[in-house]
Amino acid sequence: MSLWKMYSWNWRSRMLKLLVKKQLSEIFRVYFYNAKKNKARSKVSTIMFMIWFAVIMIGVLGGIFTMLSRKLCAPMAALDMGWMYYALMGLLAILLGTFGSVFNTFSGLYLAKDNDLLLSMPIPVSAIVASRLLSVYILGLMYSAVVIIPAWIVYMVTAGVNTQNIFGGIILTLLISVFVMTLSCLLGYVVAKVSLKLKHKSMITVLVSLLFIGAYYFFYFKARNMITDLLTNLTVYGEKIKGSAYLLFTFGSVGAGDMQSSLIMIALVTVLFLAMWFLISKSFLQVAISTGKVGKVKYRRKTMIQESVSKALLLREFKHFTSSSGYMLNSGLGVFLMPVCAAGLLWKGRKLFTMLNGMFGSQDGSVLLLITVMLCGLISMNIMTAPSISLEGKSLWIAQSLPVTPWQVLRAKLDMQLILNSIPAMLCMICTAVVCPFKIGQFVMMILQVLSYVFVMAVFGLFMGVIKPVLTWTNELTPIKQSASVMITLFGGFGYTALLFIGYMALPGYTLGYMRYIGIFIAVNVVAGLTLYIWLKTKGCDRFAEL
Amino acid sequence: MLRIEHLTKKYGDKTAVDDLNLHIQKGEIYGFIGHNGAGKTTTLKSVVGILQFDRGEIYIGGESVKEQPLKCKSKIAYIPDNPDLYDYMTGIKYLNFIADIFKVSAADRKERIHKYADLFEITDELAQPIAAYSHGMKQKLAIISAWLHEPELIIMDEPFVGLDPKASHLLKEMMRAFCDNGGAIFFSTHVLEVAEKLCDKVAIIKGGKLIRQGTMDEVKGDESLEDVFLELEK
Numbered sequence: 001m002s003l004w005k006m007y008s009w010n011w012r013s014r015m016l017k018l019l020v021k022k023q024l025s026e027i028f029r030v031y032f033y034n035a036k037k038n039k040a041r042s043k044v045s046t047i048m049f050m051i052w053f054a055v056i057m058i059g060v061l062g063g064i065f066t067m068l069s070r071k072l073c074a075p076m077a078a079l080d081m082g083w084m085y086y087a088l089m090g091l092l093a094i095l096l097g098t099f100g101s102v103f104n105t106f107s108g109l110y111l112a113k114d115n116d117l118l119l120s121m122p123i124p125v126s127a128i129v130a131s132r133l134l135s136v137y138i139l140g141l142m143y144s145a146v147v148i149i150p151a152w153i154v155y156m157v158t159a160g161v162n163t164q165n166i167f168g169g170i171i172l173t174l175l176i177s178v179f180v181m182t183l184s185c186l187l188g189y190v191v192a193k194v195s196l197k198l199k200h201k202s203m204i205t206v207l208v209s210l211l212f213i214g215a216y217y218f219f220y221f222k223a224r225n226m227i228t229d230l231l232t233n234l235t236v237y238g239e240k241i242k243g244s245a246y247l248l249f250t251f252g253s254v255g256a257g258d259m260q261s262s263l264i265m266i267a268l269v270t271v272l273f274l275a276m277w278f279l280i281s282k283s284f285l286q287v288a289i290s291t292g293k294v295g296k297v298k299y300r301r302k303t304m305i306q307e308s309v310s311k312a313l314l315l316r317e318f319k320h321f322t323s324s325s326g327y328m329l330n331s332g333l334g335v336f337l338m339p340v341c342a343a344g345l346l347w348k349g350r351k352l353f354t355m356l357n358g359m360f361g362s363q364d365g366s367v368l369l370l371i372t373v374m375l376c377g378l379i380s381m382n383i384m385t386a387p388s389i390s391l392e393g394k395s396l397w398i399a400q401s402l403p404v405t406p407w408q409v410l411r412a413k414l415d416m417q418l419i420l421n422s423i424p425a426m427l428c429m430i431c432t433a434v435v436c437p438f439k440i441g442q443f444v445m446m447i448l449q450v451l452s453y454v455f456v457m458a459v460f461g462l463f464m465g466v467i468k469p470v471l472t473w474t475n476e477l478t479p480i481k482q483s484a485s486v487m488i489t490l491f492g493g494f495g496y497t498a499l500l501f502i503g504y505m506a507l508p509g510y511t512l513g514y515m516r517y518i519g520i521f522i523a524v525n526v527v528a529g530l531t532l533y534i535w536l537k538t539k540g541c542d543r544f545a546e547l
Numbered sequence: 548m549l550r551i552e553h554l555t556k557k558y559g560d561k562t563a564v565d566d567l568n569l570h571i572q573k574g575e576i577y578g579f580i581g582h583n584g585a586g587k588t589t590t591l592k593s594v595v596g597i598l599q600f601d602r603g604e605i606y607i608g609g610e611s612v613k614e615q616p617l618k619c620k621s622k623i624a625y626i627p628d629n630p631d632l633y634d635y636m637t638g639i640k641y642l643n644f645i646a647d648i649f650k651v652s653a654a655d656r657k658e659r660i661h662k663y664a665d666l667f668e669i670t671d672e673l674a675q676p677i678a679a680y681s682h683g684m685k686q687k688l689a690i691i692s693a694w695l696h697e698p699e700l701i702i703m704d705e706p707f708v709g710l711d712p713k714a715s716h717l718l719k720e721m722m723r724a725f726c727d728n729g730g731a732i733f734f735s736t737h738v739l740e741v742a743e744k745l746c747d748k749v750a751i752i753k754g755g756k757l758i759r760q761g762t763m764d765e766v767k768g769d770e771s772l773e774d775v776f777l778e779l780e781k
Contacts, residue, residue, distance in 0.1 A: 297674040297675060298671050299638075299639060299670055299671055299673035299674040299675075300674070301657075301661060301670075303653070304643060304646075304653045304656055304657045304660075305653055306646070306647060306650070306651070306652055306653045306656070307643075307647045308647070309647060309648055309650070311647070312643075312644055312648055313648075315644075316633070316636075316644055319633075319635055319636055319640065320633070320635050323635035323636075324635065393631075394629070394631035395631050395632060395633055397597055397625075397627055397631070398632070398633070400596065400597045401595045401596060401597055401620065401625045402620060402648050402649075403617045403618075403620035403621035403648065404617070404648060405617065545599070546599060
């Protein structure tokens with residue numbers, strides 16, 4: 001190797017090391033840095049944050065997949081069909097890993113705000129791409145590992161701990177993580193290419209994502225029947241897969257420790273990874289710096305309309321929400337799902353009502369409670385107010401320097417969430433009334449519960465947004481997905497919904513009857529909502545002005 | 548028009564602005580100069596009500612910024628050092644938003660937006676999202692939004708950064724015309740030649756303290772502003 005080549009190699013690896021360090025510090029920044037106080041977190045705070053994340057990932061997600069693994073593993077291992085068990089769990093890991101990382105891949109690879117800065121420095125493009133891929137890899141690994149590692153452990157507990165099973169699981173985990181990265185990057189590349197030519201990117205992204213989610217839930221609801229069918233006809237399906245989907249058999253056999261299958265899959269995944277690497281590194285520069293070929297919209301002089309201050313502020317919030325697919329999908333998914341539910345109720349509502357009535361009819365108001373819980377669950381997905389303060393970001397100076405009160409700004413955020421939630425929620429309730437014969441009193445109580453919950457969620461999200469703002473971000477997805485305000489509001493909403501359900505069915509709230517039980521929740525909603533509303537109008541405004 | 552009395556602002560233990568007194572009258576272009584971190588931006592942000600200060604008072608047209616923030620804000624326009632505007636809006640939507648907040652009538656806003664957009668040659672770009680704008684274009688948009696509601700006082704932090712020579716020249720003309728019509732401008736700059744030619748009065752700040760202020764002749768005498776500034780910075 002010539003001296004120049006050696007120097008060049010050393011230099012490249014040094015650059016890569018530096019970029020990887022930067023990328024890692026960016027990924028795990030939230031654990032070590034308090035954006036609100038603009039200083040490093042204490043050790044205790046860092047540890048608490050890590051424990052919280054571990055509880056969610058390992059305790060909740062890992063727990064779910066451990067239970068699934070336990071159900072599938074024993075019958076398959078008994079028939080010496082470990083390959084099928086690993087094939088199924090592996091596919092699930094790929095699905096979850098890709099689902100978890102694909103949304104970040106496009107923005108992380110091509111829309112990172114420091115692309116221009118890094119490209120202007122003497123850093124090889126390949127080093128930038130490699131460092132970006134690392135963050136995609138870590139995300140994919142994190143999500144796929146919560147499926148495949150419990151599956152691996154359960155398999156060893158069931159089939160025995162031996163060298164074959166240990167290495168099989170390790171190789172499969174690594175192969176899946178690399179494959180997930182490859183798949184996410186390819187999907188990210190397609191999104192990048194397509195988005196260069198799209199005019200209404202945000203809305204199209206939302207629609208595609210909704211279709212994706214729809215397909216996901218379609219299979220999810222079919223999963224129980226599919227698993228039962230699979231377990232009763234294991235040998236039949238096993239032979240079918242071996243005959244017509246040999247690659248899937250090979251893939252599953254890696255986990256079961258088959259050496260030949262491992263070599264084949266390693267070779268295959270390596271080839272796919274290299275092809276993806278070639279594609280991404282060749283096209284990165286072109287896509288990252290491209291401004292798109294969408295025709296430039298030329299301004300045409302036309303009549304202008306004067307709006308009131310409050311309407312102007314409200315329209316600003318709507319504009320922000322509808323211009324960002326990330327904001328819409330992560331903070332307003334329920335808004336899109338509620339009309340779908342309303343249509344579903346009209347379509348199959350009577351059948352659903354008859355079915356639920358047969359199951360829970362003995363407990364008065366149970367069916368109506370289930371519908372109330374479903375609506376509250378959908379409303380819990382809508383947390384636009386939670387990241388809305390953080391999303392002001394560097395533009396916060398505008399709201400603060402304009403002749404508007406902090407309350408006018410906060411009120412606009414609140415109003416947007418109230419409008420976007422209450423209209424589709426009302427639509428769902430009207431459809432419920434059309435297909436389900438409920439007593440008028442019960443129906444009124446459902447309306448009061450749902451609307452008061454819409455109010456609580458809006459003020460609670462805004463309260464969290466004001467007390468936990470993150471104004472220093474480089475990617476809009478950071479405050480939308482990773483901020484404390486969003487996490488607390490989201491899990492708070494789901495916790496409330498779970499309590500509503502468990503309280504009635506298990507505690508048992510049904511002894512009070514639907515009217516009294518829901519009456520308690522409405523009273524709590526009103527008290528909590530008004531308390532938070534008053535806080536926002538007084539102390540919340542002071543805090544907003546001081547940001 | 549603008550009276551700053553004993554303004555003091557601290558960040559923790561550090562005093563960013565220390566007992567600052569300034570008086571800017573109608574018709575004056577008042578330059579504010581000082582090295583990086585001297586306290587210029589802190590002072591300007593305190594004037595426009597973005598920062599809450601620890602001591603002192605700021606009056607705009609006789610109204611206290613602390614007591615009557617909305618009245619004061621409705622009289623002023625602010626252009627920050629970095630024009631971080633709403634990236635998710637188009638240029639025209641942003642200008643309309645500002646016009647709505649300042650209650651500019653439909654006819655007036657149409658006339659002013661087209662007038663200034665034509666002057667800065669960005670009319671064709673107004674339908675583009677701000678995210679697609681260059682720094683200079685964002686700065687032009689921020690300037691148009693400042694002039695849009697005909698304020699009484701304009702506060703600007705480094706307004707010439709990012710502007711092309713033509714736009715820079717135009718801005719200077721607009722500033723002079725605005726003050727000749729009874730307005731007042733308080734702006735910070737590092738371009739001392741511009742300050743020397745454009746300003747009626749100038750204030751020099753160092754370490755949060757005002758070290759010299761007055762008419763251009765009073766401050767610089769027979770020397771250049773640059774010489775005086777460098778001498779004071781020693």
